[in-house]
Amino acid sequence: MTDKAATILVFRIVIKASAQAIWDAITKPEWTERYAYGGRAHYELKGGGRYHHEASPEMKSFGLPDKVILGEVLETDPPRKLVQTWHPQFTPDMIAEPPSRLTYEIAEGQGVCTVTITHDVTGAPMVAGMVPGGGDPAKGGGGWPWVLSDLKSLLETGARMPT
C-alpha cells in the first residue's frame, strides 16, 4: 500500500513547442510575467539553489508580499526536469504550512512536448485546496490547470487567452 498521508496531485498538458521554449517559459522571469498570474520567477538553477516568485504590481496592489512564493531548487535537468520546494506566502495559513514539493517534467516527442506537473502537497491542505483550480482565474482560483492552459496559448499562438 502507498502511504495514506501522501497527497499528490498531477497535472498534464501537451504543448506544440520545443522543450527548451517550455523550460524558459517556466524558469525565466521575462517569460513568467507574460502568462497566468504574471510576476517574475527567480531561479538559481542548481541543486540547493534559491527560488522566489516576485509579485506583479497587481499582486502587490492586493496586499501580497514582494516575494509571493518561496522555495529551494532540489534537482535540475534542463530542459527536462525541475524539482523544487514551493511555499506560497499568500495568507498566514499558507505560510504556516510546510513547503510543498513541485516537479516539472517535460517530455519531447513527435513535434510536441508533454508537460507534467506533479505536486506533492502532503501536509499542506491550504495549498492542496488551491492548486487544482476550478474557480474563477480572475479571483485567483485558476490553479495549475489554468496556468498550464494559458502557458499553452502563449507558446502556441504568441498571445495569452483573452480574459
Add this chain to the structure above:
Amino acid sequence: MPLITAGGPYLGATRWLYIQLSLEYRSIRDSLTGDYMVTYHACVTDDDQVFKALADPTRRFLLDLLFQRDGRTLKDLESRLAMTRFGVMKHLKVLEDAGLVVTRRSGREKLHFLNAVPIRMIHDRWIDKYREREVSALLALKAELEDKER
C-alpha cells in the same frame, strides 16, 4: 451498471462539470447553423476525445472516484465496479488517451491520477469563446434596436 446507481446521492464535481459541459455543448451546437457537422468532421481535435471519454457513465464514475481520492490502483478502482478487470482497463485507456487520467509507477504499482487540465481547456477555449460571441451579438442587437427606437 448497478453499482453506479448504488452510488446514490453522491454527485461528484466531475459529474457536475460534465453535466454543465454537455448542456453548454448542446446549446452551442444547437445555436450554430447547419454547417456544424461539416466543421466537426473536418476538425477532429483533442476536445473530441475528451467529450467522447466523458460520454460514458462508467468513465465518469471512475473520474469521480479519483476526484474523491487520487492516486488509486487498478485493483482499487476495479473493486468499485461490477465489471471485469479487462473492462475497467479499457475504460481507463480511453480516459488516459484523452488526457483525463495520468498514470505513474510507484514501486510495483501503477497509480491513476485525475488530470483536470483538459476540462479546463475545453472551458477556456471553447465554451467561453462561444458564450462571449453570443453575448456580444445580443448586446449589439440590443444597441441597434434601442437606437432605432430613438
